[in-house]
Amino acid sequence: MSQKLKNKVAVITGGNSGIGLGAAKLFAQEGAKVVITGRDAETINSAVTEIGNGAMGYVSDVSDMSSFVLLFKEIHATLGKIDVLIVNAGIMLTAPIAEMTEEIFDKVTNINYKGAFFTIKHAVPYLNEGASIVITTSTVSDKAFVEGSAYVASKAAKRALVRVLAAELAPQKIRVNALAPGFIDTPLLTKSGFTQAYKIRWVTFLQVR
Ligand SMILES: NC(=O)c1ccc[n+]([C@@H]2O[C@H](COP(=O)([O-])OP(=O)(O)OC[C@H]3O[C@@H](n4cnc5c(N)ncnc54)[C@H](OP(=O)(O)O)[C@@H]3O)[C@@H](O)[C@H]2O)c1
Structure with missing residues (x-):
């Protein structure tokens, strides 16, 4: 590897x-x-070992506004200012619109959109x-994405946020970009209750659009 990020500080939510x-x-x-964050201490600890190079992990729930109070202050005190912030934490829950509950909507919106929004607010x-x-x-x-109304809306909201913040933070020479993955077979899909058959149907669906 070229070590092109040598000594840069990178914080990855959902790392x-x-x-x-x-x-x-x-x-x-x-x-x-x-530095990685997530809610599950056990997988954070094993990930920190896997990542190596002195990586650090924090238990921090992006939907809990109190979790931001000390997070970035502590990272700054330990490593100095942040060079890369990857706002990545997310969940996917799906349901037909008639079966979409307020609980599902709130969970998806609070983690995917509100969580991303306030991660950035507190990190800046x-x-x-x-x-x-x-x-x-x-x-x-x-x-x-059929039955993905809450998820898709949360992702569209994040895309809108990228446009606004890219302009708003440009005077501070801070770049803001979207990373828009297609289908990637990660634990997200299993956590969302996707069966193997559904995964194949989903990939096919995305490929034809
Ligand atoms: N896989 C795909 O096909 C795909 C496609 C497009 C976009 N994406 C997006 O890519 C991102 C990463 O997804 P992934 O596929 O890598 O899924 P993943 O393996 O399930 O990872 C999701 C990460 O988010 C963290 N997370 C979830 N809720 C959180 C919360 N409230 N606070 C803090 N961390 C939280 C999880 O950690 P804990 O469980 O410990 O909280 C985990 O580290 C998500 O934003 C997802 O929407 C995925």
Whole structure:
């Protein structure tokens, strides 16, 4: 590896699984000091070992506003200002609109959109000039995904946030970009109750649109 991120500080929410963990490992291999967050202490600890290069982990629920109070202050006190913030934590819950409950809507919105919004709000004072914010959206943020109304809306909201913040934070030389993955077979899909057959149907659905 080229060590092109040597000594850069990278914070990845949802870094203990799937896409976030993959990014964390790559960042560490490139020399970055990586901090991951998630809700599950056990997988955070095993991920920190897997990532290596002195990675650190914090238990922090992005839908719990009190979890931000000390998080970025502590990261700053330990590692200094942040160079890369990957706003990645997310869940996917699906249901036909008539069966969509307020509980499902709130869970998806609070983690995916409100969580992303307030992660950035609390992190900005601790970002270096020239820092990069990457927000994990999805290819579905501007596509139809049947029974995914709450999820798709949360991803479209994050995409809108990218446009606003890219302009708003430009004077501080902070770049804001969306990372919009297509289908990736991570634990997200199993946690969402997707069967193997449904995964195949979903991939086919996305490919034809
Ligand atoms: N896989 C795909 O096909 C796909 C496609 C497009 C976009 N995405 C997006 O990519 C991102 C990562 O998903 P993934 O596929 O890698 O899924 P994953 O393996 O389930 O990872 C999701 C991560 O988010 C964390 N997380 C969930 N709720 C959280 C909360 N309230 N507070 C803090 N962390 C939380 C999880 O950690 P804990 O469980 O410990 O909280 C986990 O680390 C998500 O935003 C997802 O919407 C995925």
